[in-house]
Amino acid sequence: MTNAAESRKRGPRGPYVSGxxxxxxxxxxxxxxxxEHGFRGGVLRDVADRAGVSAGNIIHHFLSKEGLLVALLEERDLGNSMKLGATSGGFVAGLRDMVNRNAADRGMVHLFTTLSAEATASDHPAHTFFRNRYDEVRRTATEGVETARAQGTLPPGPPAAQVAAGLLAVMDGLQTQWLLDPSFDMVAAFEAHLTAIGATLP
Known part of the structure; x- marks a missing residue:
């Protein structure tokens, strides 16, 4: 007869797994x-049809359309993708790694670009999320620029905060060009930008 310890070892089963x-x-x-449609253009019925569930099932799990959006934004790819100094190679290597990872996940880049543009409206449910996210990203990138300068992988120049903001703008802009034209090589274009600003590339 199966005991409780054996059941736990097998992992969760039944309704928990299904949920x-x-x-x-x-x-x-x-x-x-x-x-595809933005938050406002996409309706729960569309999500339900694509997922093969009822709209009521979505409400059961996420309480509301806004709750579904929040859960989506808290996913790893959107919530934690800008840990720029996390790689052992430093800030510049972290930027290059991020662009390469984004190039391998067109769906998430499409979602990020769509929602971030839509969320510039102050009444959008994701407005605060993206505003806070960019505040944090700029702060982290500014620290990264300062560290890279101290390590010699970026040259001295304008204020670090301005350089950081420019790097983020280039990354976002290249992503938009890539979404519009999949043949556009945003990885190569970003490498060229790093070279143009004097970054030391391995």
Whole structure:
């Protein structure tokens, strides 16, 4: 007879697994719908149809359309993708790694670009999220520029905060060009920008 310890060793079963898988399916569907239509243009029925569930099932898991958006934004790719100094190679290497990772995930880049543009409206549910995110990203990137200058991988020049803001603008702009034209090589274009500003590349 199976005891409780053996059951725990096997991992969760039954409704718990089904519920977790349903949330994952709904989030994947919402990611696609919001990327295509934006938050305001995408409706729960579209998400439900794509996920193969009812709109009521979405409400059950996320309480509201806004709750679904918040859960999506808290996903790793959007919430934690800008840890610029996290690589052992330093700030410049971290930037290059991020651009390469983004080039391998067109769906997430599409979602980010769509939602961040839409969220410039002050009444958008994601406005505060993106404003706070850019505040944090600029702060982290500014520290990264300062560290890279001290290490010699970026040359001295204008204030670090301005250089950081420019790097972020270049990355976002290249992503938009790449979304419009998949043949555009945003990785090569970003490498060229780093070279143009005097970054030391391995």
């Amino acid at each position: 977790r898988e349903a949330r994952r399916t709904i989030l994947d569907a919402a990611r696609a719908v919001f990327a």
